[in-house]
Every structure is written in structure tokens, then in C-alpha cells.
Amino acid sequence: MTGILLTHHHTDHIGLVNRIVSTHTIPVYAHPNAILILKRDTEYIKMRVEFFRKLYQEMGCGEIGEKQVADLHNPIILSEDNKIHCGIQQITNNQLFGFDILEIPGHAPDQVALYNKECKWLFTGNLLIGNIPSNAFIEPDFDGIRTKSIVQQKQSLEKCLSLNVDLVFSGHGMIIENPIDL
Known part of the structure; x- marks a missing residue:
């Protein structure tokens, strides 16, 4: 096989x-x-961004944490090239x-x-x-x-x-x- x-x-x-x-x-x-991750499911991605936003706030990461969360919205990471078609x-x-x-x-x-x-x-x-x-x-x-x-x-x-x-x-x-x- x-x-x-x-x-x-x-x-x-x-x-x-x-x-x-x-x-x-x-x-x-x-x-x-x-599968949700590999297919870049919109709701999963939103949940993941919110999870890290809250985590970085709780850990007191300040601007560095905010930059990391912004990077989670990065079009390169979320692009169709990174999605399994x-x-x-x-x-x-x-x-x-x-x-x-x-x-x-x-x-x-x-x-x-x-x-x-x-x-x-x-x-x-x-x-x-x-x-x-x-x-x-x-x-x-x-x-x-x-x-x-x-x-x-x-x-x-x-x-x-x-x-x-x-x-x-x-x-x-x-x-x-x-x-x-x-």
C-alpha cells in the first residue's frame, strides 16, 4: 500500500x-x-489565536507577546500554501x-x-x-x-x-x- x-x-x-x-x-x-489544523479551519485558528493572546497576557509578556499574537495572523502562516488541499x-x-x-x-x-x-x-x-x-x-x-x-x-x-x-x-x-x- x-x-x-x-x-x-x-x-x-x-x-x-x-x-x-x-x-x-x-x-x-x-x-x-x-485535520482542523492542516485544513486551516477558521474557527480553530481563531481559538488558537485567542488562547495565545490570553497566555501571553497572563505571563506578562507585554509587547513581545502582542507581536507573537500578531504573527499568528501572519498571512504567510495562514496562506493557502500551508494548507493541505x-x-x-x-x-x-x-x-x-x-x-x-x-x-x-x-x-x-x-x-x-x-x-x-x-x-x-x-x-x-x-x-x-x-x-x-x-x-x-x-x-x-x-x-x-x-x-x-x-x-x-x-x-x-x-x-x-x-x-x-x-x-x-x-x-x-x-x-x-x-x-x-x-
Whole structure:
């Protein structure tokens, strides 16, 4: 089977999808929570802007926070180029392309990993990166409530640590050959 599975919604992980599907008719899959973001849903974007406006005010960020909120309205970020134009199929079960699909929020609330028990391979998106520390981002859930991203990141790392994995394919950098050491 041929298809694209998006590990999470960040633009550096979706950049070529529109180009690929414009010349190849293949399905695109994503976590159900990623679809509103990937489609640049107007109501979701408004909620996200309001979430960060309130967060930056509560944290006393002043002008810097106001600039960050203004950047969320930036036409480059919201442009059609950053929107996925094709249909996106929700990942609805725990298997795809012969891989187990694992929810691993923290870095992004919609991040998933692909695990193949036979090969002992794990594709982690940005959960584990060999050359820099993994990071959790402050994000709202779909009700506009701040996620516990650091707790989620820790739980996701523990989930992956419990697997029998020889190789980790990260979203950035080299293949990780000793993931337990990292």
C-alpha cells in the first residue's frame, strides 16, 4: 500500500504533501486532531489565536507577546500554501501500512509514531531526535484549554522506551541506533 502518514501538523512535516498529491493519487493520513489544523479551519485558528493572546497576557509578556499574537495572523502562516488541499483520512485504528500507530503527544497534541515489531523500527516524528533534546510545546486542546505537554512528552517517551526497538527514525537528523541510551 502507498500513502502518506503525517506524524503531526507542524509545517516542517507537511511541506511537500500538496506537491506530491498533485502528481500522484495517494491517500494522506493524519491523527483526527490534526485535520482542523492542516485544513486551516477558521474557527480553530481563531481559538488558537485567542488562547495565545490570553497566555501571553497572563505571563506578562507585554509587547513581545502582542507581536507573537500578531504573527499568528501572519498571512504567510495562514496562506493557502500551508494548507493541505487534498482529502485527509483520519487514522481510525491502531494499524496502518503494517505498523502499529501509537499516540505520542507532547511535542504536538496530534503526534503519532509508527512501530514495526518485526523490524524493531520506530518512526517518531519529533518525539526523539538524536542531535538535540526533544521538546514539548505549549498548545491548546480543541476546547482552548492548555495541554499538559511536558507530562504528555514524558509519558510518550516512557511508552516508546517500553518497546523493543533497534532503530528510531526521527523527523530530523540521523537514524538513532541506541534509542535507550538517548
